[in-house]
Amino acid sequence: MTADRHGHVLTDTGPEARDHYERALDDLLFFRPAVEERVRAVLAAAPRSPMGHALAVHLGVLATEERAVEAARATFTAFRAGLASDRLTARERRHLAAAEAGLDGDFRTAARILGEIGIAHPRDELALFAGHHFDFLTGDAPRLRDRIGGALDAWDEDDPHYGPLLGMYAFGLEENGHYEHAEQTGLAALERQPHDVWGIHGVVHTYEMRGRFTDGIRFLDARTDAWAGDTLLTGHNWWHYALFSLERGDTGRVLDIYDSALHDVAADGGALELVNAAALLWRLHLAGDDQSTRWAALADAWEQRGDGPHYAFNDAHAVMAYVGAGRLDRAELLVRDRERWLAGTPAGPVPANRAMTADVGLPVCRALIAYGRKDYAGATDLLLPVRYRLHEFGGSHAQRDAVQRTLVEAALAAGRHDLARTLLSERSRLRPVCPYNWSAKARLEERLGAPERAAAARQRAAAQAAGAGLEDHRNENRR
Template sequence: MTADRHGHRMSNTGADALVHYERALDHLVFFRPEVVEAADAALAASPRSVMGQVLAAYLGVLGTEEKDAAAARDTFLRFRSGLDEETLTSRERMHLAAAAAWLDGDLHGAGRLLGDLTVAHPRDVLALFAGHQHDFLTGDAQRLRDRIGGALGAWEPDDPHRGPLLGMYAFGLEESGHYERAEEAGLEALARHPHDVWAIHGVVHTYEMRGRFTDGIRFLDARTEDWSDGTLLTVHNWWHYALYALEMGDAARVLEIYDAALHHEESAGVAMELLDAAALLWRLYLAGEDQGVRWARLADAWERRDDGAHYAFNDAHAVMAYVGAGRIGLAERLVADRQRWLAGAAPAVSNRAMTADIGLPVCRALIAYGRQEYGRAVDLLLPVRHRLHTFGGSHAQRDAVQRTLVEAALRARRTELARTLLSERIQLRPVCPYNWSAQARLEEQLGDPERAAAAREKAAAQAAW
């Protein structure tokens, strides 16, 4: 029986398939699109390779694409139907169970199984990568940090895969609020592999959360060739660049990035990229910027997907696009469809709770905001604001929803609530031009022009850093 580079035995996997499998893992941890070709080559060489089939199954779900997941599930079921699992290693059986749970929609069950797997096999790169992405998709910051942190002690300092693991750890640290340690881990990863786009992404998040927008732009500019083209994370890292530009008040640069990188005629139309485009335009929408043509094209792209209920986080961004384009009817149709789906969804399907508890309230609040029913938007968002993480994404991504609550409170003239929300934001992120510009508008509502002017000056000064 063959074994991978870390000594894990691999059933039904020939030498050629092993080479392709290892190459696929290298592509996977560095977010290279070539991972698909390498995974296919592994299965072409050994169609009954258990780990080759498991890898293909994970690739089917990691992108949150409903149709890809359905196709992967069909293939995986056919593979398992003729498989004698008693002949496999315990690690392979655990992977099969985790992949099956995820394909059946039980994300949380899959996450627990992957956690058990990495306790038993802390040097299983595929389990660590899939588990890390699972924790991101379910918004579990502590597991995002500790799943990787708990395994790193088993890795030798010179192992080539320790670098990308440090990049993953950086993101988990950042989402848990350990910004300096996260930056340190991310830079260590990049010292090993300068093209590690997930490590770049982790460091970029630390700058975002600390209001170091100029540092973030300089960091990305200095590494442009390492992240700006040809990776599965290219669009998302451009989104981060645009967020920096937005905070600094450079609207022209924001739109230049949007048109060149986030959404254009040649965009792939995948959910992960469309939601970045929606999240950026929604921030402009909250600021009163008219982006009618861009909204229309983005709404068209979401509508062409014709998604069913699969991942509530995606649904919220589709609704942003529909509301931004003035297509309230489409947004309401999506909400009605998800409400009907809930009636028949199995309790074990993780998206059921994600949709019922968070997705639908958020979608309804976005629609209410688009209808200028600001009080209703507040009433819908207020009960879920501390639980938004449970439907996935990062703090930076979910801030589009948190800002919607702030803007709705201001527009509904709920001044006491707006004061509380802005105080929370400013104490947590004192360097954030948006926070201070919103504070200025609040002070104007409260009838204090001097405090409004001071807040406005602070916002302008921070944008110029």
Template structure:
């Protein structure tokens, strides 16, 4: 029986298919656009390959695209009907169960299964990479750190994949709050593999969370050729670049990056790209910045997707676009659709998005609509109970900060000054030099002074 480079048996997989599988895995770890082609070549060479079919299933899930997941589910069901699980190795059986669980909507279970798998097979790079992404989609900072950290000691530091695992580990460290350690590990990962865009991304996050925006700009500028083309994270890292610029107050430059790299006529319209676009424009919306005709264009792009209730994190960003474009009926329609879906879903056992939508997605969507209607007190009432639970519907600290800023802005505009002071004090303790926080505190000081003057 053929094996991969780490001696894992690969059932029904010939030597040619193994070569394509290894190339696909390399491309996946580097987030290269050639991943899908190599995965397809694996199955062309060995259609009944267990790991080839598992890989194709995972690729249909990682983009959080409902249509891709449905196609992957159909293909994987046909594979499972053709190849009895009894023919597979124990490792492959767990992969099949994990992929099936995620295709069925339970990516929490998929993540748990993959965590169990790497205890016995810590050098299964696919299990580590896909499990890492389930941790990201579920906002599990501890597992983002420990899933990779728990396997690293089993790896030879000279293994070609070791540095890529360091990049993942650095992101987990950052999400778990170990910013200095994350920066160190991330820089080491990028030193090993300059085009490790996930490692670059981890360093970028560590600077973001420390308010080191100028450092972040320099870091990305010095490595532009390594991250700005040919990978699935290109748009996302440009989004980070725009966030840094936004903190410096150069709004025109932010919009230039938006137009050139985040959303434009040539954009693919994928959920991951559109949510970055919405999150960036929403930050400008909170600052009452004129963004021209960008909101209507973005809202059209979201509407053209016709998304069902698949991932609440995406829904929230679609609502941002509808509110920003003053298309409140579209926002209300999405909210009504998700509420109706929840009523029919019952307890939703085994479907991760049920709890995500009910617990975070719908209240956040209602808050965004209320913000668009200037019902700032209602925004506070919706978001305040959630502010320490936003992570449960996925994303990173940097991504979810858009909701934290929405809460701060709503508190300021609703005259909830004591709450605004508390929120801003918390933020200042983490990022003392953050320009947004300093400006918001100045606004609060003026508002409280004005109120005190009137009361006198």
């Protein structure tokens, strides 16, 4: 019997496996692809290691990859079959319970159990990391922040993993609207560990939410060596770079990023890669930019995956791809498949993805299909009831904004001018520096027969896209 560097007992885990486990946690916190090989090394050295198996399961589940989950389930089931649980510590039993809940799609139960571990063992890095990401998958913003904030006092600031914890905390702060605090916390994380790609990601989100897209590009350009190499988050950070470029009106740069970093048509794309690609092309689609060739290749990639009802957030992005490619029949097939799956739900507790699919995922998918059919009134009516519940199927504010913009565009196209005015008033007050908001306002004013107001809004959008506007907004706040 051994213990990790924080003194947590590791049952049936010898010194070699323990060393692999520690290195695996380091790789996990920094999103290095080597984590998968390191986890295999843990189990090769200690096939009965409870924490090795818990780590393997969390790695598979958090990737939102159905195939990865099924592979993890097979190994985990064989492990549990011969397990004498009374030999394990209470912490290890809880980890295995959280892993089992994750495999069953019960993400909220997994997050709750990991939270209990974090309270009793605030330096349990796996519990903190996995719990943080379950909070992200379920859109639980307060826990995304407080799970990490509640553990930080138990950590020595000189610990090599204190920086990644700050990076996680920065993202939690950002998702709760604490943008200045989040930026400073993320920068403090990067002072400790410059290659903390999750910390970089957290700071980038603060720029996105405040309309500081020029600052975001500068920030990423200054740290290219830290985030643009071989990490599990590289493509997603490129997606953020593309969003900044899109706000600046640089469509050429956006498509360069798409082709070089977001969707490799020759590769078997993972779920996150395809989500990034669909979310970016959908924004172009809403702007009337036809990318039919790219849509066709992306829709092919989603079809080849053949995913079942595994994660509703992924389903919505698959439907974006099918609609963008004009494959409305394929999008409707996915919706019917999920409807049949829900109809077969047994009595008793409902796993997270069933609730996500029923309450948010299917309404969003149906709205996207209606939008593709140019049934803008129908798309509007489908999205209105869920607009304040979108967080319940996961993702970040930045990711879910593709759906929020769909509602704006549907309302405009349907002639729902009162609603469009309300939505754009909300958006521009919350994010005063956002060229999209002002260009959409210009289109609304044109339809309302107010050319002078339209021109003023269009001018403001152009100034912001050119990098102006943010400093003026700061000055307005000072006066």
